[in-house]
Amino acid sequence: MREGTSVSRLHAHDLTLAYDERAVAVDLAVRIPDRSFTVVIGPNACGKSTLLKALARMLKPQQGAVYLDGAIIDTYRSKEVARRLGLLPQSAVAPGGITVGDLVARGRYPHQSLVRQWSSADEAVVADAMRLTGVADLADRMVDELSGGQRQRVWLAMVLAQQTPILLLDEPTTFLDIAHQLEVLDLCADLHTDRDHTVVAVLHDLNHACRYASHLIVMRPGGQIAAEGAPADVITADLVEDVFGLPCRVMDDPETAAPMIVPARRKARAATAVPAR
Amino acid sequence: MITGGVLRSRRPEVSLRLDHRAFTVTAVLVTLLAAGCVVALSTGEYPVPAAEVLAALVGNGSPGMDFIVLELRLPRVLTAVLTGAALAISGALMQSLTRNPLGSPDVVGFTNGSATGALVVIIVLDGGMTDIALGALVGGVATAVVVYLLALRRGVEGFRFILVGIGVSAMLLAMNSYLITRAAWQEGIEAQAWLIGTLNDVSWEHATVVGLTVAVLVPAALSQHRELALLEMGDAVAIALGVRVERARVVLIGASVTLAAVATAATGPIAFVALAAPQLARRLTRATSPGMMSSAAMGALLLTASDLAVQRVFAPALLPVGVATGSIGGLYLIWLLATQWRGERP
Numbered sequence A: 001m002r003e004g005t006s007v008s009r010l011h012a013h014d015l016t017l018a019y020d021e022r023a024v025a026v027d028l029a030v031r032i033p034d035r036s037f038t039v040v041i042g043p044n045a046c047g048k049s050t051l052l053k054a055l056a057r058m059l060k061p062q063q064g065a066v067y068l069d070g071a072i073i074d075t076y077r078s079k080e081v082a083r084r085l086g087l088l089p090q091s092a093v094a095p096g097g098i099t100v101g102d103l104v105a106r107g108r109y110p111h112q113s114l115v116r117q118w119s120s121a122d123e124a125v126v127a128d129a130m131r132l133t134g135v136a137d138l139a140d141r142m143v144d145e146l147s148g149g150q151r152q153r154v155w156l157a158m159v160l161a162q163q164t165p166i167l168l169l170d171e172p173t174t175f176l177d178i179a180h181q182l183e184v185l186d187l188c189a190d191l192h193t194d195r196d197h198t199v200v201a202v203l204h205d206l207n208h209a210c211r212y213a214s215h216l217i218v219m220r221p222g223g224q225i226a227a228e229g230a231p232a233d234v235i236t237a238d239l240v241e242d243v244f245g246l247p248c249r250v251m252d253d254p255e256t257a258a259p260m261i262v263p264a265r266r267k268a269r270a271a272t273a274v275p276a277r
Numbered sequence B: 001m002i003t004g005g006v007l008r009s010r011r012p013e014v015s016l017r018l019d020h021r022a023f024t025v026t027a028v029l030v031t032l033l034a035a036g037c038v039v040a041l042s043t044g045e046y047p048v049p050a051a052e053v054l055a056a057l058v059g060n061g062s063p064g065m066d067f068i069v070l071e072l073r074l075p076r077v078l079t080a081v082l083t084g085a086a087l088a089i090s091g092a093l094m095q096s097l098t099r100n101p102l103g104s105p106d107v108v109g110f111t112n113g114s115a116t117g118a119l120v121v122i123i124v125l126d127g128g129m130t131d132i133a134l135g136a137l138v139g140g141v142a143t144a145v146v147v148y149l150l151a152l153r154r155g156v157e158g159f160r161f162i163l164v165g166i167g168v169s170a171m172l173l174a175m176n177s178y179l180i181t182r183a184a185w186q187e188g189i190e191a192q193a194w195l196i197g198t199l200n201d202v203s204w205e206h207a208t209v210v211g212l213t214v215a216v217l218v219p220a221a222l223s224q225h226r227e228l229a230l231l232e233m234g235d236a237v238a239i240a241l242g243v244r245v246e247r248a249r250v251v252l253i254g255a256s257v258t259l260a261a262v263a264t265a266a267t268g269p270i271a272f273v274a275l276a277a278p279q280l281a282r283r284l285t286r287a288t289s290p291g292m293m294s295s296a297a298m299g300a301l302l303l304t305a306s307d308l309a310v311q312r313v314f315a316p317a318l319l320p321v322g323v324a325t326g327s328i329g330g331l332y333l334i335w336l337l338a339t340q341w342r343g344e345r346p
């Protein structure tokens, strides 16, 4: 593995994450291996988005700190962080009546200033980002008029235009049909292998996670990390049942030999009562 | 790839984006505004030919013309232009920050707060002109702080802030009525007159104060213009892109509240301009980012034209300009509510 084993560019210690008084995670430690494709999985509401927000300095930890390139993330200027680390939040609102090109161009903000609003470098990077995500033909269309899948790729293009070596993507495949899901995951994999980017994505499909991740972080309700590491080392039937409450079998994916999760049939699942949540 | 044009210097460091359509709209509005100003300066009880108006403006007028143009009419015209621009920019900022066309200073109570401040000075403290303006300023800013705190510091986005603002606005309105019932005869009349915004007795002082405020706060707001556009995509996206959201918001809210409060302090509450001018401008420019300059031009034009109408069309009755803008505003508000409820927004 090429992944750094010592201190990584993005890591956090002793995190306590909370909204007002309600704690989502206590004593959380995470390390995102450099140049990895890290996938975060876990049941609904276990705190995956919250973790990503904390890593992207959107949520101030009540305790502990997030480190970026060796320093606490808050010590950087905001634009400096935005040149190193990009985040695609789970719910992003496009302003009404904006064109695809204009939205993607907004990703250039951390590289711009009041008098440097649109350099030729900006133009080249935005064109490249739209080409990579396959939205170049849509440049002049209104974002409001796109399908969910097209819109998702436009947002991805905006984050790519930010040109950050570290990318955090919160459920980048929601709203996409299966082929487009794989397209987005292929794109992430390319960023990781060809461009040496570090990609962190929250995914819901466990089999996609196993197939694409070079590093898997499994979170359980209550915001603890149940397991982490290479999918083949981490994923077992016991773990999936323990974390998701889903009895299953783990087999080798016939295509890639990555672990593949096959849920148990309904009767067998009913036998082991699934905890309600 | 992107809309609009780009101005690049030969050195690569300078590149500016230019929205052709917004630029054209602003230029047309400013031209109309200039024409309106010339009409306002040249017509009236003593008609002055446009050539002599221009002569007086550049310092070549006869003493008589100088007096009519520079002393009697220019302060009023300038105050109308500056107040209209200040209100419109205030509205544009607040509507963009709240992401709602109803989030303008006159709807969320800032204007009624200014009125309360002014009435307290007129009726309770028996103060003079300057004190009244100061009272209006303090009242407007204090109301903004209260609304912000009552919205439980959840921020200015969304409906909560606007609903709290509408509630506070209604309470202040009741308070204002109560203050007037307590007033003595003479003060009561003075208070009533103040409550309907008017440009009937503005002087150079008014024009200067509003002008200085605009000169300081508009560049400050413009410096956060790109940040304002990014904030419309939600805090998460804005932070991710490197916007210092708290700082941007403080500057923008501060500018909006102060512009509205100073404008109201100078002329009394003038309805509708802050609410409608930015919306009208946005419909014309079809821009995605809130256009401060086009809004300012639209606000200045609306107020100047309204003031011209009440002076010339309804003369010799001394109608306050608030009557004109208020009645158009009511109609506009109904239309806005009707169209908004019918769709578009969730």
Ligand SMILES: Nc1ncnc2c1ncn2[C@@H]1O[C@H](COP(=O)(O)OP(=O)(O)O)[C@@H](O)[C@H]1O
Residues within 6 Å of the ligand: A019, A024, A042, A043, A044, A045, A046, A047, A048, A049, A050, A051
């Ligand atoms: N803005 C918020 N305010 C209060 N509670 C929140 C907020 N966002 C998320 N939560 C709560 O925090 C917990 C974790 O949420 P989240 O991180 O979004 O979960 P996930 O992304 O794993 O589905 C949930 O119980 C959720 O209700």
Ligand SMILES: [Mg+2]
Residues within 6 Å of the ligand: A048, A049, A050, A090, A170
């Ligand atoms: Mg989530």
